[in-house]
Amino acid sequence: MFCYKVSGKFSPWRGRIVRRQNSSSAPVEASSTTTLSPALPVTVFSGIQPTGSLHLGNYFGAVKLWTEIQNDPTKQLITSVVDMHAITLAWDPKALRANIRRMFIELLACGVDPSKTVLFQQSQVPQHAQLQWIFACLTTMARLDNLPQYKEKSATQSDIPCGLLLYPVLQAADILLYRARLVPVGEDQVHHLQLAQHTARVFNHHHGKLFPSPQRLPSDLPRVKSLREPAKKMSKSEPDTKSRIEVADSPEQIMLKCKRAVTDFPAEITFDPETRPGISNLLLLYKTIRAMEMDAVLEHFRAKDKVALKEELGEAVVELLRPVRENVRHLEGNLEFVERVMEEGAEKARALAADTMRLVENLVGFRSDVKSVKEMFKKPAKTAVAVG
The missing domain is CATH 3.40.50.620 (HUPs)
Incomplete structure:
Protein backbone atom coordinates (compact mmCIF):
# COMPACT_ATOMS: atom_id res chain seq x y z
CA MET A 1 0.00 0.00 0.00
CA ARG A 223 -18.13 -6.20 -8.90
CA VAL A 224 -19.00 -5.74 -5.23
CA LYS A 225 -22.72 -5.69 -4.44
CA SER A 226 -24.72 -3.79 -1.83
CA LEU A 227 -24.74 -5.35 1.63
CA ARG A 228 -28.45 -4.55 1.96
CA GLU A 229 -29.68 -5.17 -1.60
CA PRO A 230 -27.23 -7.66 -3.12
CA ALA A 231 -28.94 -7.54 -6.51
CA LYS A 232 -27.55 -4.00 -6.87
CA LYS A 233 -23.95 -2.84 -6.95
CA MET A 234 -22.47 -1.07 -3.92
CA SER A 235 -23.03 2.67 -4.38
CA LYS A 236 -21.83 5.96 -2.84
CA SER A 237 -25.25 7.52 -3.40
CA GLU A 238 -27.33 4.83 -1.67
CA PRO A 239 -29.14 6.50 1.29
CA ASP A 240 -28.64 3.48 3.57
CA THR A 241 -25.03 3.76 4.77
CA LYS A 242 -25.16 0.12 5.99
CA SER A 243 -25.27 -0.92 2.33
CA ARG A 244 -21.58 -0.15 1.85
CA ILE A 245 -18.26 -0.35 3.67
CA GLU A 246 -16.37 2.90 3.23
CA VAL A 247 -12.58 2.84 3.13
CA ALA A 248 -12.31 5.11 6.16
CA ASP A 249 -14.89 3.27 8.29
CA SER A 250 -13.80 2.38 11.83
CA PRO A 251 -13.29 -1.30 12.75
CA GLU A 252 -16.50 -1.12 14.79
CA GLN A 253 -18.48 0.21 11.83
CA ILE A 254 -17.06 -2.46 9.54
CA MET A 255 -17.90 -5.31 11.90
CA LEU A 256 -21.44 -3.99 12.40
CA LYS A 257 -22.08 -3.60 8.66
CA CYS A 258 -20.84 -7.12 7.97
CA LYS A 259 -22.96 -8.49 10.82
CA ARG A 260 -26.08 -6.83 9.36
CA ALA A 261 -25.38 -7.81 5.75
CA VAL A 262 -28.34 -9.47 4.04
CA THR A 263 -28.03 -13.20 3.37
CA ASP A 264 -30.91 -15.73 3.20
CA PHE A 265 -32.56 -18.58 5.12
CA PRO A 266 -30.63 -21.79 4.24
CA ALA A 267 -28.08 -22.51 6.95
CA GLU A 268 -25.39 -24.05 4.75
CA ILE A 269 -22.85 -21.83 3.04
CA THR A 270 -22.91 -22.21 -0.75
CA PHE A 271 -21.84 -19.98 -3.64
CA ASP A 272 -24.61 -19.29 -6.15
CA PRO A 273 -24.87 -15.64 -7.28
CA GLU A 274 -28.14 -16.26 -9.10
CA THR A 275 -30.19 -17.87 -6.33
CA ARG A 276 -28.20 -16.75 -3.27
CA PRO A 277 -26.84 -13.28 -4.14
CA GLY A 278 -26.41 -12.11 -0.53
CA ILE A 279 -24.18 -14.84 0.82
CA SER A 280 -22.42 -15.16 -2.54
CA ASN A 281 -21.47 -11.47 -2.33
CA LEU A 282 -19.90 -12.02 1.10
CA LEU A 283 -18.03 -15.12 -0.10
CA LEU A 284 -16.71 -13.27 -3.14
CA LEU A 285 -15.49 -10.42 -0.94
CA TYR A 286 -13.75 -12.84 1.40
CA LYS A 287 -12.19 -14.69 -1.54
CA THR A 288 -10.87 -11.45 -3.04
CA ILE A 289 -9.44 -10.05 0.19
CA ARG A 290 -7.80 -13.33 1.21
CA ALA A 291 -6.63 -14.12 -2.35
CA MET A 292 -8.12 -17.62 -2.22
CA GLU A 293 -9.86 -19.83 -4.75
CA MET A 294 -13.62 -20.14 -4.20
CA ASP A 295 -13.34 -23.89 -3.62
CA ALA A 296 -10.87 -23.20 -0.80
CA VAL A 297 -13.18 -20.57 0.69
CA LEU A 298 -16.13 -22.98 0.66
CA GLU A 299 -14.03 -25.70 2.25
CA HIS A 300 -12.89 -23.25 4.92
CA PHE A 301 -16.51 -22.44 5.84
CA ARG A 302 -17.93 -25.94 5.24
CA ALA A 303 -18.47 -26.66 8.93
CA LYS A 304 -19.22 -23.04 9.89
CA ASP A 305 -22.35 -20.90 9.81
CA LYS A 306 -23.19 -17.49 8.37
CA VAL A 307 -22.40 -15.76 11.67
CA ALA A 308 -18.82 -17.05 11.42
CA LEU A 309 -18.60 -15.96 7.78
CA LYS A 310 -19.71 -12.43 8.62
CA GLU A 311 -17.31 -12.21 11.56
CA GLU A 312 -14.31 -13.46 9.58
CA LEU A 313 -15.19 -11.23 6.64
CA GLY A 314 -15.35 -8.23 8.97
CA GLU A 315 -11.93 -9.07 10.40
CA ALA A 316 -10.50 -9.42 6.87
CA VAL A 317 -11.90 -6.04 5.82
CA VAL A 318 -10.61 -4.34 8.98
CA GLU A 319 -7.14 -5.73 8.26
CA LEU A 320 -7.29 -4.69 4.58
CA LEU A 321 -8.35 -1.11 5.30
CA ARG A 322 -6.15 -0.45 8.34
CA PRO A 323 -3.34 1.27 6.35
CA VAL A 324 -5.92 3.24 4.39
CA ARG A 325 -7.50 4.60 7.59
CA GLU A 326 -4.05 5.54 8.88
CA ASN A 327 -3.21 7.33 5.64
CA VAL A 328 -6.52 9.19 5.73
CA ARG A 329 -5.78 10.48 9.22
CA HIS A 330 -2.30 11.64 8.20
CA LEU A 331 -3.59 13.39 5.08
CA GLU A 332 -6.39 15.10 7.00
CA GLY A 333 -3.65 16.61 9.15
Whole structure:
Protein backbone atom coordinates (compact mmCIF):
# COMPACT_ATOMS: atom_id res chain seq x y z
CA MET A 1 0.00 0.00 0.00
CA PHE A 2 1.50 3.34 -1.05
CA CYS A 3 1.93 5.76 1.84
CA TYR A 4 3.07 9.37 1.92
CA LYS A 5 4.29 9.32 5.49
CA VAL A 6 8.09 9.26 5.66
CA SER A 7 9.86 9.41 9.03
CA GLY A 8 6.79 10.90 10.66
CA LYS A 9 6.42 13.60 8.03
CA PHE A 10 4.87 13.81 4.61
CA SER A 11 7.25 13.62 1.73
CA PRO A 12 6.59 16.67 -0.47
CA TRP A 13 5.79 15.88 -4.08
CA ARG A 14 7.37 18.22 -6.59
CA GLY A 15 5.74 17.51 -9.93
CA ARG A 16 7.18 18.97 -13.06
CA ILE A 17 5.85 19.18 -16.58
CA VAL A 18 8.27 18.25 -19.30
CA ARG A 19 7.85 17.56 -22.98
CA ARG A 20 8.71 14.12 -24.19
CA GLN A 21 8.98 13.18 -27.83
CA ASN A 22 7.46 10.18 -29.58
CA SER A 23 4.62 9.59 -27.13
CA SER A 24 1.80 7.17 -27.90
CA SER A 25 -0.47 10.24 -27.93
CA ALA A 26 1.29 11.63 -30.99
CA PRO A 27 -1.09 13.33 -33.45
CA VAL A 28 0.57 11.54 -36.35
CA GLU A 29 -0.32 8.24 -34.66
CA ALA A 30 -3.84 9.19 -33.67
CA SER A 31 -5.63 7.06 -36.27
CA SER A 32 -7.57 4.17 -34.78
CA THR A 33 -5.84 1.88 -37.27
CA THR A 34 -2.35 2.74 -36.04
CA THR A 35 -0.21 -0.04 -34.57
CA LEU A 36 1.47 1.07 -31.34
CA SER A 37 5.11 0.48 -30.65
CA PRO A 38 5.44 -1.63 -27.48
CA ALA A 39 8.15 0.80 -26.28
CA LEU A 40 5.70 3.71 -26.02
CA PRO A 41 3.49 4.25 -22.95
CA VAL A 42 -0.20 3.82 -23.66
CA THR A 43 -2.50 6.43 -22.14
CA VAL A 44 -5.18 5.06 -19.81
CA PHE A 45 -7.97 7.39 -18.66
CA SER A 46 -10.35 6.84 -15.79
CA GLY A 47 -12.55 9.00 -13.59
CA ILE A 48 -14.62 8.90 -10.43
CA GLN A 49 -17.44 11.13 -9.22
CA PRO A 50 -17.07 12.96 -5.88
CA THR A 51 -20.55 12.06 -4.67
CA GLY A 52 -19.50 10.46 -1.38
CA SER A 53 -16.73 8.51 0.30
CA LEU A 54 -14.91 5.67 -1.45
CA HIS A 55 -16.23 2.24 -0.58
CA LEU A 56 -15.11 -1.35 -1.16
CA GLY A 57 -16.91 -1.44 -4.50
CA ASN A 58 -14.86 1.54 -5.72
CA TYR A 59 -11.69 0.06 -4.29
CA PHE A 60 -11.97 -3.35 -5.94
CA GLY A 61 -13.80 -2.10 -9.04
CA ALA A 62 -11.44 0.76 -9.90
CA VAL A 63 -8.88 2.09 -7.42
CA LYS A 64 -6.96 -1.16 -6.90
CA LEU A 65 -6.63 -1.49 -10.67
CA TRP A 66 -5.36 2.09 -10.91
CA THR A 67 -2.61 1.37 -8.39
CA GLU A 68 -1.53 -1.54 -10.56
CA ILE A 69 -1.67 0.42 -13.83
CA GLN A 70 0.41 3.30 -12.44
CA ASN A 71 3.26 0.86 -11.76
CA ASP A 72 3.19 -0.52 -15.30
CA PRO A 73 5.94 1.23 -17.34
CA THR A 74 4.02 0.54 -20.57
CA LYS A 75 1.10 2.71 -19.45
CA GLN A 76 0.48 6.34 -18.43
CA LEU A 77 -2.52 6.67 -16.10
CA ILE A 78 -4.63 9.81 -16.10
CA THR A 79 -7.28 9.88 -13.36
CA SER A 80 -9.86 12.61 -12.87
CA VAL A 81 -12.17 13.47 -10.00
CA VAL A 82 -15.07 14.26 -12.34
CA ASP A 83 -16.94 16.95 -10.44
CA MET A 84 -18.67 18.25 -13.57
CA HIS A 85 -20.43 14.91 -13.88
CA ALA A 86 -21.54 15.20 -10.26
CA ILE A 87 -23.82 18.18 -11.03
CA THR A 88 -25.99 16.58 -13.72
CA LEU A 89 -28.63 16.20 -10.99
CA ALA A 90 -29.43 18.51 -8.05
CA TRP A 91 -26.40 19.17 -5.83
CA ASP A 92 -25.33 21.03 -2.71
CA PRO A 93 -22.26 23.26 -3.37
CA LYS A 94 -21.01 22.96 0.21
CA ALA A 95 -21.24 19.17 0.13
CA LEU A 96 -19.61 19.05 -3.32
CA ARG A 97 -16.60 21.07 -2.13
CA ALA A 98 -16.17 18.73 0.84
CA ASN A 99 -16.61 15.63 -1.31
CA ILE A 100 -14.00 16.75 -3.84
CA ARG A 101 -11.35 17.20 -1.18
CA ARG A 102 -12.43 13.99 0.53
CA MET A 103 -12.09 12.09 -2.72
CA PHE A 104 -8.52 13.28 -3.22
CA ILE A 105 -7.63 12.35 0.36
CA GLU A 106 -9.08 8.86 0.02
CA LEU A 107 -7.57 8.19 -3.41
CA LEU A 108 -4.15 9.15 -2.09
CA ALA A 109 -4.74 7.06 1.02
CA CYS A 110 -5.61 4.03 -1.12
CA GLY A 111 -2.34 4.28 -3.01
CA VAL A 112 -2.92 6.48 -6.06
CA ASP A 113 0.53 8.03 -6.44
CA PRO A 114 0.68 11.56 -7.98
CA SER A 115 4.32 11.00 -8.90
CA LYS A 116 3.16 8.26 -11.28
CA THR A 117 -0.44 9.24 -12.08
CA VAL A 118 -1.84 12.50 -13.45
CA LEU A 119 -4.51 13.01 -10.76
CA PHE A 120 -6.66 16.10 -11.18
CA GLN A 121 -10.04 17.80 -10.68
CA GLN A 122 -12.04 17.85 -13.92
CA SER A 123 -13.53 21.34 -13.59
CA GLN A 124 -10.07 22.87 -13.24
CA VAL A 125 -9.28 21.90 -16.85
CA PRO A 126 -11.65 24.03 -18.98
CA GLN A 127 -10.79 22.14 -22.15
CA HIS A 128 -13.15 19.35 -21.03
CA ALA A 129 -16.14 21.64 -21.52
CA GLN A 130 -14.71 23.11 -24.74
CA LEU A 131 -14.28 19.71 -26.35
CA GLN A 132 -17.68 18.56 -25.08
CA TRP A 133 -19.37 21.38 -27.01
CA ILE A 134 -17.58 20.45 -30.24
CA PHE A 135 -18.53 16.81 -29.75
CA ALA A 136 -22.14 17.77 -28.92
CA CYS A 137 -22.34 19.43 -32.32
CA LEU A 138 -21.32 16.13 -33.92
CA THR A 139 -23.72 13.94 -31.90
CA THR A 140 -27.40 13.38 -32.68
CA MET A 141 -30.21 13.57 -30.14
CA ALA A 142 -31.46 10.17 -31.26
CA ARG A 143 -28.16 8.52 -30.32
CA LEU A 144 -28.18 10.09 -26.85
CA ASP A 145 -31.89 9.35 -26.28
CA ASN A 146 -31.25 5.64 -26.80
CA LEU A 147 -28.51 5.25 -24.20
CA PRO A 148 -29.73 2.93 -21.40
CA GLN A 149 -28.46 5.02 -18.47
CA TYR A 150 -30.22 8.14 -19.78
CA LYS A 151 -33.48 6.22 -20.14
CA GLU A 152 -33.14 4.84 -16.60
CA LYS A 153 -32.29 8.15 -14.91
CA SER A 154 -34.69 10.32 -16.91
CA ALA A 155 -37.59 7.98 -16.14
CA THR A 156 -37.71 9.31 -12.58
CA GLN A 157 -37.35 12.99 -13.54
CA SER A 158 -40.25 15.31 -14.33
CA ASP A 159 -37.95 18.08 -15.62
CA ILE A 160 -34.91 16.50 -17.26
CA PRO A 161 -31.71 18.64 -17.14
CA CYS A 162 -29.79 18.99 -20.40
CA GLY A 163 -26.70 17.87 -18.49
CA LEU A 164 -28.20 14.43 -17.97
CA LEU A 165 -28.58 14.00 -21.73
CA LEU A 166 -25.11 15.39 -22.46
CA TYR A 167 -23.36 13.43 -19.70
CA PRO A 168 -22.02 10.78 -22.15
CA VAL A 169 -20.74 13.50 -24.50
CA LEU A 170 -18.72 14.98 -21.66
CA GLN A 171 -17.49 11.49 -20.87
CA ALA A 172 -16.31 11.12 -24.48
CA ALA A 173 -14.52 14.47 -24.17
CA ASP A 174 -12.88 13.34 -20.92
CA ILE A 175 -11.40 10.31 -22.65
CA LEU A 176 -10.48 11.76 -26.03
CA LEU A 177 -9.03 15.02 -24.67
CA TYR A 178 -6.03 12.96 -23.57
CA ARG A 179 -6.24 10.69 -26.62
CA ALA A 180 -6.53 7.72 -24.29
CA ARG A 181 -6.39 4.28 -25.86
CA LEU A 182 -7.55 2.28 -22.85
CA VAL A 183 -10.42 2.94 -20.43
CA PRO A 184 -11.22 0.69 -17.45
CA VAL A 185 -15.03 0.77 -17.24
CA GLY A 186 -17.71 -1.48 -15.80
CA GLU A 187 -20.50 -3.16 -17.73
CA ASP A 188 -22.84 -0.26 -16.95
CA GLN A 189 -20.54 2.18 -18.80
CA VAL A 190 -19.86 0.14 -21.95
CA HIS A 191 -22.47 2.03 -23.99
CA HIS A 192 -20.82 5.33 -23.07
CA LEU A 193 -17.43 4.01 -24.17
CA GLN A 194 -19.03 2.99 -27.45
CA LEU A 195 -20.27 6.56 -27.84
CA ALA A 196 -16.69 7.79 -27.34
CA GLN A 197 -15.53 5.39 -30.06
CA HIS A 198 -18.29 6.63 -32.37
CA THR A 199 -17.42 10.26 -31.62
CA ALA A 200 -13.76 9.64 -32.46
CA ARG A 201 -14.77 8.06 -35.80
CA VAL A 202 -17.11 10.94 -36.69
CA PHE A 203 -14.54 13.62 -35.82
CA ASN A 204 -11.75 11.80 -37.66
CA HIS A 205 -13.95 11.37 -40.75
CA HIS A 206 -14.96 15.03 -40.96
CA HIS A 207 -11.90 16.85 -39.65
CA GLY A 208 -8.80 14.64 -39.70
CA LYS A 209 -7.53 11.49 -37.99
CA LEU A 210 -6.67 12.95 -34.62
CA PHE A 211 -8.30 10.63 -32.10
CA PRO A 212 -7.60 6.94 -31.41
CA SER A 213 -10.51 4.59 -30.78
CA PRO A 214 -10.48 4.00 -26.99
CA GLN A 215 -10.84 0.37 -25.97
CA ARG A 216 -12.13 -1.14 -22.76
CA LEU A 217 -9.43 -2.31 -20.37
CA PRO A 218 -10.68 -5.61 -18.91
CA SER A 219 -10.29 -6.46 -15.25
CA ASP A 220 -10.85 -9.67 -13.31
CA LEU A 221 -11.61 -7.75 -10.11
CA PRO A 222 -15.10 -8.45 -8.73
CA ARG A 223 -18.13 -6.20 -8.90
CA VAL A 224 -19.00 -5.74 -5.23
CA LYS A 225 -22.72 -5.69 -4.44
CA SER A 226 -24.72 -3.79 -1.83
CA LEU A 227 -24.74 -5.35 1.63
CA ARG A 228 -28.45 -4.55 1.96
CA GLU A 229 -29.68 -5.17 -1.60
CA PRO A 230 -27.23 -7.66 -3.12
CA ALA A 231 -28.94 -7.54 -6.51
CA LYS A 232 -27.55 -4.00 -6.87
CA LYS A 233 -23.95 -2.84 -6.95
CA MET A 234 -22.47 -1.07 -3.92
CA SER A 235 -23.03 2.67 -4.38
CA LYS A 236 -21.83 5.96 -2.84
CA SER A 237 -25.25 7.52 -3.40
CA GLU A 238 -27.33 4.83 -1.67
CA PRO A 239 -29.14 6.50 1.29
CA ASP A 240 -28.64 3.48 3.57
CA THR A 241 -25.03 3.76 4.77
CA LYS A 242 -25.16 0.12 5.99
CA SER A 243 -25.27 -0.92 2.33
CA ARG A 244 -21.58 -0.15 1.85
CA ILE A 245 -18.26 -0.35 3.67
CA GLU A 246 -16.37 2.90 3.23
CA VAL A 247 -12.58 2.84 3.13
CA ALA A 248 -12.31 5.11 6.16
CA ASP A 249 -14.89 3.27 8.29
CA SER A 250 -13.80 2.38 11.83
CA PRO A 251 -13.29 -1.30 12.75
CA GLU A 252 -16.50 -1.12 14.79
CA GLN A 253 -18.48 0.21 11.83
CA ILE A 254 -17.06 -2.46 9.54
CA MET A 255 -17.90 -5.31 11.90
CA LEU A 256 -21.44 -3.99 12.40
CA LYS A 257 -22.08 -3.60 8.66
CA CYS A 258 -20.84 -7.12 7.97
CA LYS A 259 -22.96 -8.49 10.82
CA ARG A 260 -26.08 -6.83 9.36
CA ALA A 261 -25.38 -7.81 5.75
CA VAL A 262 -28.34 -9.47 4.04
CA THR A 263 -28.03 -13.20 3.37
CA ASP A 264 -30.91 -15.73 3.20
CA PHE A 265 -32.56 -18.58 5.12
CA PRO A 266 -30.63 -21.79 4.24
CA ALA A 267 -28.08 -22.51 6.95
CA GLU A 268 -25.39 -24.05 4.75
CA ILE A 269 -22.85 -21.83 3.04
CA THR A 270 -22.91 -22.21 -0.75
CA PHE A 271 -21.84 -19.98 -3.64
CA ASP A 272 -24.61 -19.29 -6.15
CA PRO A 273 -24.87 -15.64 -7.28
CA GLU A 274 -28.14 -16.26 -9.10
CA THR A 275 -30.19 -17.87 -6.33
CA ARG A 276 -28.20 -16.75 -3.27
CA PRO A 277 -26.84 -13.28 -4.14
CA GLY A 278 -26.41 -12.11 -0.53
CA ILE A 279 -24.18 -14.84 0.82
CA SER A 280 -22.42 -15.16 -2.54
CA ASN A 281 -21.47 -11.47 -2.33
CA LEU A 282 -19.90 -12.02 1.10
CA LEU A 283 -18.03 -15.12 -0.10
CA LEU A 284 -16.71 -13.27 -3.14
CA LEU A 285 -15.49 -10.42 -0.94
CA TYR A 286 -13.75 -12.84 1.40
CA LYS A 287 -12.19 -14.69 -1.54
CA THR A 288 -10.87 -11.45 -3.04
CA ILE A 289 -9.44 -10.05 0.19
CA ARG A 290 -7.80 -13.33 1.21
CA ALA A 291 -6.63 -14.12 -2.35
CA MET A 292 -8.12 -17.62 -2.22
CA GLU A 293 -9.86 -19.83 -4.75
CA MET A 294 -13.62 -20.14 -4.20
CA ASP A 295 -13.34 -23.89 -3.62
CA ALA A 296 -10.87 -23.20 -0.80
CA VAL A 297 -13.18 -20.57 0.69
CA LEU A 298 -16.13 -22.98 0.66
CA GLU A 299 -14.03 -25.70 2.25
CA HIS A 300 -12.89 -23.25 4.92
CA PHE A 301 -16.51 -22.44 5.84
CA ARG A 302 -17.93 -25.94 5.24
CA ALA A 303 -18.47 -26.66 8.93
CA LYS A 304 -19.22 -23.04 9.89
CA ASP A 305 -22.35 -20.90 9.81
CA LYS A 306 -23.19 -17.49 8.37
CA VAL A 307 -22.40 -15.76 11.67
CA ALA A 308 -18.82 -17.05 11.42
CA LEU A 309 -18.60 -15.96 7.78
CA LYS A 310 -19.71 -12.43 8.62
CA GLU A 311 -17.31 -12.21 11.56
CA GLU A 312 -14.31 -13.46 9.58
CA LEU A 313 -15.19 -11.23 6.64
CA GLY A 314 -15.35 -8.23 8.97
CA GLU A 315 -11.93 -9.07 10.40
CA ALA A 316 -10.50 -9.42 6.87
CA VAL A 317 -11.90 -6.04 5.82
CA VAL A 318 -10.61 -4.34 8.98
CA GLU A 319 -7.14 -5.73 8.26
CA LEU A 320 -7.29 -4.69 4.58
CA LEU A 321 -8.35 -1.11 5.30
CA ARG A 322 -6.15 -0.45 8.34
CA PRO A 323 -3.34 1.27 6.35
CA VAL A 324 -5.92 3.24 4.39
CA ARG A 325 -7.50 4.60 7.59
CA GLU A 326 -4.05 5.54 8.88
CA ASN A 327 -3.21 7.33 5.64
CA VAL A 328 -6.52 9.19 5.73
CA ARG A 329 -5.78 10.48 9.22
CA HIS A 330 -2.30 11.64 8.20
CA LEU A 331 -3.59 13.39 5.08
CA GLU A 332 -6.39 15.10 7.00
CA GLY A 333 -3.65 16.61 9.15
CA ASN A 334 -1.71 17.83 6.12
CA LEU A 335 -4.25 19.52 3.87
CA GLU A 336 -1.57 21.75 2.35
CA PHE A 337 -0.05 18.65 0.79
CA VAL A 338 -3.45 17.60 -0.58
CA GLU A 339 -4.03 21.08 -2.04
CA ARG A 340 -0.61 20.97 -3.68
CA VAL A 341 -1.39 17.59 -5.25
CA MET A 342 -4.67 19.02 -6.60
CA GLU A 343 -3.01 22.14 -8.01
CA GLU A 344 -0.07 20.38 -9.61
CA GLY A 345 -2.27 17.63 -11.02
CA ALA A 346 -4.51 20.21 -12.67
CA GLU A 347 -1.47 21.97 -14.09
CA LYS A 348 -0.25 18.77 -15.71
CA ALA A 349 -3.69 17.93 -17.09
CA ARG A 350 -4.09 21.43 -18.55
CA ALA A 351 -0.76 21.07 -20.36
CA LEU A 352 -1.89 17.81 -21.96
CA ALA A 353 -5.35 19.17 -22.76
CA ALA A 354 -3.95 22.36 -24.33
CA ASP A 355 -1.91 20.35 -26.83
CA THR A 356 -4.97 18.40 -27.97
CA MET A 357 -7.25 21.44 -28.10
CA ARG A 358 -4.76 23.42 -30.19
CA LEU A 359 -4.97 20.68 -32.81
CA VAL A 360 -8.76 20.40 -32.49
CA GLU A 361 -9.27 24.16 -32.88
CA ASN A 362 -7.15 24.21 -36.01
CA LEU A 363 -8.95 21.22 -37.51
CA VAL A 364 -12.47 22.57 -36.89
CA GLY A 365 -11.58 26.07 -38.09
CA PHE A 366 -11.49 28.03 -34.81
CA ARG A 367 -7.90 29.14 -35.31
CA SER A 368 -5.06 29.20 -37.83
CA ASP A 369 -1.54 28.81 -36.53
CA VAL A 370 1.44 30.00 -38.53
CA LYS A 371 2.24 26.42 -39.47
CA SER A 372 -0.36 24.42 -41.34
CA VAL A 373 -2.22 21.61 -39.60
CA LYS A 374 -0.41 19.21 -41.87
CA GLU A 375 2.93 20.40 -40.56
CA MET A 376 1.68 20.16 -36.98
CA PHE A 377 0.82 16.53 -37.55
CA LYS A 378 4.31 15.83 -38.85
CA LYS A 379 6.27 17.14 -35.90
CA PRO A 380 7.05 14.96 -32.85
CA ALA A 381 4.42 14.69 -30.15
CA LYS A 382 4.52 17.09 -27.22
CA THR A 383 1.66 15.80 -25.16
CA ALA A 384 3.22 13.38 -22.73
CA VAL A 385 3.87 14.26 -19.13
CA ALA A 386 6.74 13.02 -17.01
CA VAL A 387 5.60 12.79 -13.42
CA GLY A 388 7.78 12.69 -10.37
